[in-house]
Amino acid sequence: MSERGAETEPGARPDPRRRTPRTDVVLGDPRLQAATDRLGRARVKGAVAEALGRVRDGALDPDDVVDHVVAALPASASSLRSVINATGVVVHTNLGRAPLSSAAVDAVVTAAGHTDVELDLLTGRRGPRGRGALAALAAAVPDAGAVHVVNNGAAALALTACALGAGREVVVARGELVEIGDGFRIPELLESVGVRLHEVGTTNRVHPADYEAAIGARTAFVLKVHPSNFRVEGFTSSVPVEGLAALGVPVVADIGSGLLAPHPRLPDEPDAASTLRAGASVVTASGDKLLGGPQCGLVLGDATLVGQVRRFPLARAMRVDKLTLAALEATLAGPVPPVTAALEQRQDDLLRRARRIAEALDPGLAEAVESAGAVGGGGAPGLALPSAAVALPPLLADGLRTGVPPVMGYVTDGRLLLDLLTVPESRDADLVDAVRRATHPGRG
Numbered sequence: 503m504s505e506r507g508a509e510t511e512p513g514a515r516p517d518p519r520r521r522t523p524r525t526d527v528v529l530g531d532p533r534l535q536a537a538t539d540r541l542g543r544a545r546v547k548g549a550v551a552e553a554l555g556r557v558r559d560g561a562l563d564p565d566d567v568v569d570h571v572v573a574a575l576p577a578s579a580s581s582l583r584s585v586i587n588a589t590g591v592v593v594h595t596n597l598g599r600a601p602l603s604s605a606a607v608d609a610v611v612t613a614a615g616h617t618d619v620e621l622d623l624l625t626g627r628r629g630p631r632g633r634g635a636l637a638a639l640a641a642a643v644p645d646a647g648a649v650h651v652v653n654n655g656a657a658a659l660a661l662t663a664c665a666l667g668a669g670r671e672v673v674v675a676r677g678e679l680v681e682i683g684d685g686f687r688i689p690e691l692l693e694s695v696g697v698r699l700h701e702v703g704t705t706n707r708v709h710p711a712d713y714e715a716a717i718g719a720r721t722a723f724v725l726k727v728h729p730s731n732f733r734v735e736g737f738t739s740s741v742p743v744e745g746l747a748a749l750g751v752p753v754v755a756d757i758g759s760g761l762l763a764p765h766p767r768l769p770d771e772p773d774a775a776s777t778l779r780a781g782a783s784v785v786t787a788s789g790d791k792l793l794g795g796p797q798c799g800l801v802l803g804d805a806t807l808v809g810q811v812r813r814f815p816l817a818r819a820m821r822v823d824k825l826t827l828a829a830l831e832a833t834l835a836g837p838v839p840p841v842t843a844a845l846e847q848r849q850d851d852l853l854r855r856a857r858r859i860a861e862a863l864d865p866g867l868a869e870a871v872e873s874a875g876a877v878g879g880g881g882a883p884g885l886a887l888p889s890a891a892v893a894l895p896p897l898l899a900d901g902l903r904t905g906v907p908p909v910m911g912y913v914t915d916g917r918l919l920l921d922l923l924t925v926p927e928s929r930d931a932d933l934v935d936a937v938r939r940a941t942h943p944g945r946g
């Protein structure tokens with residue numbers, strides 16, 4: 503500051519461009535040190551170079567360089583941001599499906615460093631990879647003779663089909679040859695790994711005799727696929743796993759959502775334990791839908807068949823990493839994950855929270871309303887989960903979605919609803935702050 507005083511004469515303020523600071527001097531500023539720790543030196547240096555270019559162009563005052571760089575730099579080295587899911591869709595594919603429990607998050611952080619994922623610390627020798635996660639999964643599904651984990655549900659089905667059925671035939675009902683989402687079609691996946699589909703029945707109906715007529719020397723297994731994201735109503739019939747198990751060939755059931763045991767709120771959703779007990783030889787499922795864990799795929803069932811799947815060479819290409827194994831074990835062995843907690847919410851509790859939030863906002867702006875949530879992610883199609891929401895003017899949607907933290911609600915009947923089924927109560931205050939900021943953008 504004294505420098506400026508000494509140089510400046512009335513009416514003859516020096517050209518600020520001549521006071522352009524040196525890059526290393528700017529980089530030494532303590533506030534940029536913190537940014538360097540967070541983002542790396544190259545990124546911060548790039549932002550400083552950009553700012554100094556502006557100073558030379560006369561577009562930025564030299565005294566504002568550090569402020570400008572701090573404002574221009576992102577909060578973290580990853581572009582993924584934490585979003586408040588107020589859509590009421592519990593497993594929201596576009597929002598990363600299942601949020602992890604805090605126990606699973608802790609496990610991921612621990613496993614992120616060097617970890618004994620494949621080492622027996624007692625003997626110092628190589629140990630079975632992910633034994634803790636596999637043991638937790640086996641304990642959670644006692645009906646399974648063996649378990650295996652791969653990258654995702656599609657990989658679980660593809661690997662199982664390939665290991666048990668490559669070059670042979672898989673008998674499957676036409677009505678179960680479904681598209682799951684984003685162009686992912688079960689029949690194309692199966693054919694791409696070299697199994698031939700023998701389709702039976704019609705779109706709406708299939709009978710045991712259809713399967714019987716199709717089964718022959720070339721049959722590797724019968725496949726049952728949970729249609730997941732739609733329901734067929736009216737003149738329909740399908741053969742349950744019990745009926746398929748009586749056909750004398752292995753039954754592979756892709757249940758989709760990864761529910762391990764029956765859930766009272768999801769009476770029509772298949773679960774691994776019941777499906778195995780009904781006679782399925784192998785069950786495949788996702789880890790990040792109703793199981794509430796990390797993205798992964800589960801292969802559960804008959805020890806001989808699951809062993810064949812695990813030892814099949816392609817299994818190596820679908821191996822899960824240590825972060826997934828850590829999160830899966832903590833999801834299975836730890837406290838109830840957020841997905842399960844959301845399913846257990848009571849509507850009157852949610853309504854009470856919605857009223858409290860509405861009352862904390864500008865008078866007349868918000869109203870607490872009853873709403874209907876959904877499982878999402880292809881689980882329990884058509885099932886409405888009784889919920890409650892804060893109703894707001896729809897023009898707040900953009901401001902909330904682009905705020906920090908971003909809040910995703912949904913617009914229906916001319917109102918923006920922030921559904922609380924999928925918002926942990928600990929985030930209610932953040933929701934109030936976010937709505938206030940969206941309502942009064944100027945106030946910081």
Ligand SMILES: *Cc1c(COP(=O)(O)O)cnc(C)c1O
Nearest residue numbers: 654655656728730757758788880
């Ligand atoms: C979701 C789903 C899959 C795919 O699982 P991903 O984990 O997304 O790969 C496969 N089959 C069914 C029936 C599903 O619902």
